[in-house]
Amino acid sequence: MVRYFLFLLVLITILIVSIAGLRDYSFLPHKTKRPPIEIFPDMVRQAKVKAQSPSDFYADGRGARSHVDGTVPVGYSAPESSAQASEGVATMGSPYNVVIFSGKQDYADTGKVGTNWGNGLPFNATMATLERGRERYQIQCAVCHGATGGGNGIATKYGLVGVASFNQQRIREMNDGEIYNTIVNGKNSMLGYGSVIQVPDRWAIVAYIRALQRSQNATINDVPATERTALTGTNASASTIAPAKQ
Amino acid sequence: MSNFFPKWANWLPLQLLVCGLVIGAPITLGIWYYFTPKYTRVGYQPDQPVPFSHSLHVKQLGMDCRYCHSFVEVAGHSNLPATQTCINCHGQGRILPNSPRLAAVRDSWETGQPIPWVQIHRLPDYAYFNHAVHVNRGVSCYSCHGAVNEMSVVYEAESLSMKWCLDCHRAPENFLRPPSEIFNMNWHPASSSEQRELGTKFKEEWKINPPVSCGGCHH
Numbered sequence: 001m002v003r004y005f006l007f008l009l010v011l012i013t014i015l016i017v018s019i020a021g022l023r024d025y026s027f028l029p030h031k032t033k034r035p036p037i038e039i040f041p042d043m044v045r046q047a048k049v050k051a052q053s054p055s056d057f058y059a060d061g062r063g064a065r066s067h068v069d070g071t072v073p074v075g076y077s078a079p080e081s082s083a084q085a086s087e088g089v090a091t092m093g094s095p096y097n098v099v100i101f102s103g104k105q106d107y108a109d110t111g112k113v114g115t116n117w118g119n120g121l122p123f124n125a126t127m128a129t130l131e132r133g134r135e136r137y138q139i140q141c142a143v144c145h146g147a148t149g150g151g152n153g154i155a156t157k158y159g160l161v162g163v164a165s166f167n168q169q170r171i172r173e174m175n176d177g178e179i180y181n182t183i184v185n186g187k188n189s190m191l192g193y194g195s196v197i198q199v200p201d202r203w204a205i206v207a208y209i210r211a212l213q214r215s216q217n218a219t220i221n222d223v224p225a226t227e228r229t230a231l232t233g234t235n236a237s238a239s240t241i242a243p244a245k246q
Numbered sequence: 247m248s249n250f251f252p253k254w255a256n257w258l259p260l261q262l263l264v265c266g267l268v269i270g271a272p273i274t275l276g277i278w279y280y281f282t283p284k285y286t287r288v289g290y291q292p293d294q295p296v297p298f299s300h301s302l303h304v305k306q307l308g309m310d311c312r313y314c315h316s317f318v319e320v321a322g323h324s325n326l327p328a329t330q331t332c333i334n335c336h337g338q339g340r341i342l343p344n345s346p347r348l349a350a351v352r353d354s355w356e357t358g359q360p361i362p363w364v365q366i367h368r369l370p371d372y373a374y375f376n377h378a379v380h381v382n383r384g385v386s387c388y389s390c391h392g393a394v395n396e397m398s399v400v401y402e403a404e405s406l407s408m409k410w411c412l413d414c415h416r417a418p419e420n421f422l423r424p425p426s427e428i429f430n431m432n433w434h435p436a437s438s439s440e441q442r443e444l445g446t447k448f449k450e451e452w453k454i455n456p457p458v459s460c461g462g463c464h465h
Contacts, residue, residue, distance in 0.1 A: 006268070013272055023285050030289040031401055036368075037286045046371040051323035062360070139310040143335075154307045159341045191334050196316040 109199060111177030111184075118177040123200075125207045133208030136201045140193055149212040162189050166209050167216045179206050283405040291401035292364040295350040296332075304395040304431065311387055311394075311429045322376040326363055329354040366402050367391070373408075373463050381429075384422035384448050388431050389414070395431040411463070415456035419445030422454065 021030045038044050049055045055063035107113055108122035121129075138147065144163045146153040151165030164171060171179070183202045184194035197205065214222065223231060279285065303309050312318060314327035332351045335341050342348060354361045367390075369375055381387070387394065392403025404410060414421050420438075422445040427433035435441035448454065457463070 009268065009272065013276075016276065020280060020285075023279070024288040030285075031291045032289055033292050034290075035292070036283070036290050036402075039281050039286065043372050044370040048371065050371070051321075052326055139312045140316075143307070143309055143313060154309075155335055155341065158307075160335060161339075189337075189339060191330055191337070195328065196331070198320075 107177065108203070111175075111180035113177070116177075117175035117181070119175045121176065121203050121207060123203070125204075129204050129207055130211055132201065133204035133206070133211075136197060137205050137208045137212075140197060141205065144190075148216060149209060150216070166213055172213050172217070176206050176210075179209060283407040283410075287402050287407075288405050289401055290366055291399055292366065294364055294399070295362050297347050297399070299398040300394045300400060301396055301398045311431075318377045319381055320378055322374075322378060324377040329361060366400060367406060369406060374465060375463070382425075383452055383454060384418075384425065384428070384445075385414075386421075386423050386428045386430075386433075388433075389421050393431060412458060415458050415462070418454050418456055419449050421445065422448040424448075 024030045049057075049063035051064070053063045054061050057063075058065070107118050111117055123129075142153055144153040144155045144160060145151055145166065146156075149166035151163045153160075153163065156163050166172075180202055182190070183197060183205060184192055186192040194202070220228065220231070304311070314331050315324045316327070316331075318324040329351060332348070333340075333355050336345075336348055336351060337343065337355070350361050353359070380390075390404055390406070394400060419442050421441075423433065424444070435444065
């Protein structure tokens with residue numbers, strides 16, 4: 001009897017292991033489409049709305065609500081405090097925690113002065129602004145516009161057409177406000193990026209695009225005198241560098 | 247009275263003990279092995295409404311995590327992208343505008359209804375994890391989500407159990423990275439000693455003191 005019992009026990013163990021499988025060891029990966037079993041489900045799933053979750057409470061079934069006109073979301077600066085907000089932008093560094101609610105109608109939010117596109121940044125650009133602009137540019141813009149703004153990002157290799165190069169005369173002469181507006185609302189086949197890029201970042205990107213444009217149309221005279229020898233040292237002479245960069 | 251218990255009853259306690267061990271041990275081992283997120287959560291790989299490949303977009307195209315998960319640095323919740331983020335490249339006249347694999351994206355764009363993505367990494371509702379705090383202080387996406395850049399279909403790579411969280415909270419120097427490499431899924435320390443050296447440096451410089459009390463995550 002003992003023998004049968006032990007036999008049964010071993011059989012059941014083998015059965016369970018073969019059905020349940022092993023944990024995720026590399027030699028026997030355990031991948032499953034089954035939702036995870038929650039063994040002690042007490043309070044694991046609570047009747048509260050979490051970010052980007054559905055909710056039966058609202059008619060449209062969404063937990064996320066868009067903000068009501070005339071209100072400011074929690075954690076955002078009120079439109080009145082634009083002067084303070086701009087100061088915060090000027091000194092922003094990383095980690096980045098200045099978030100401006102883009103509900104205002106002044107130049108910093110619309111890129112417009114009156115009915116025309118304005119020029120210049122609404123705050124003083126520092127090296128940190130440009131670094132921030134480069135980071136954001138590489139995340140959001142370089143996919144299509146390319147790392148140097150030549151309109152030759154990776155997406156164009158997969159069939160995206162009509163991507164503008166920032167080095168063309170039209171965009172080099174374009175007002176900062178219009179570039180800002182293009183980031184926010186898009187243009188032609190480009191959709192707006194206003195919902196994913198915060199106000200100060202949009203201006204930081206404008207500043208970085210200006211830097212890219214300068215870098216792509218630079219002459220030897222743009223290089224600081226102290227650095228020129230380093231450049232000419234590796235190349236033949238200054239005169240051959242200037243046309244090559246055009 | 248002396249014949250009340252038969253002779254074999256002398257062995258009964260021992261037999262019961264052995265029997266209990268023989269049955270109890272496999273049950274205990276089974277629970278120890280299977281009743282843990284290491285088994286119940288790791289490897290969860292559901293079908294998604296759109297067969298989006300992280301491997302293609304991140305590894306092949308070199309896109310940044312934050313192109314889609316745009317608020318991970320400023321919000322506790324790392325957002326899924328809006329449908330517009332897909333349409334930026336996959337709209338009409340753009341890349342693969344009519345692919346059947348993108349049907350759910352087009353439907354969502356036309357109707358305004360969200361794409362019903364299946365959430366994979368789900369903490370219990372009583373644990374409060376903040377993405378922004380972690381990615382701004384040296385914890386990479388890679389540390390919790392694994393090599394997502396290698397996954398054509400995303401699965402849960404780590405258990406996300408409380409013990410697993412505490413392993414890092416108690417010794418963050420084993421995981422902290424340079425701030426520039428947080429979103430670089432290909433950055434790996436040359437050796438574990440280099441990792442500890444770097445991690446210890448960051449831990450001191452940034453005054454990293456992760457909470458290990460209950461209130462740190464359950465509040």
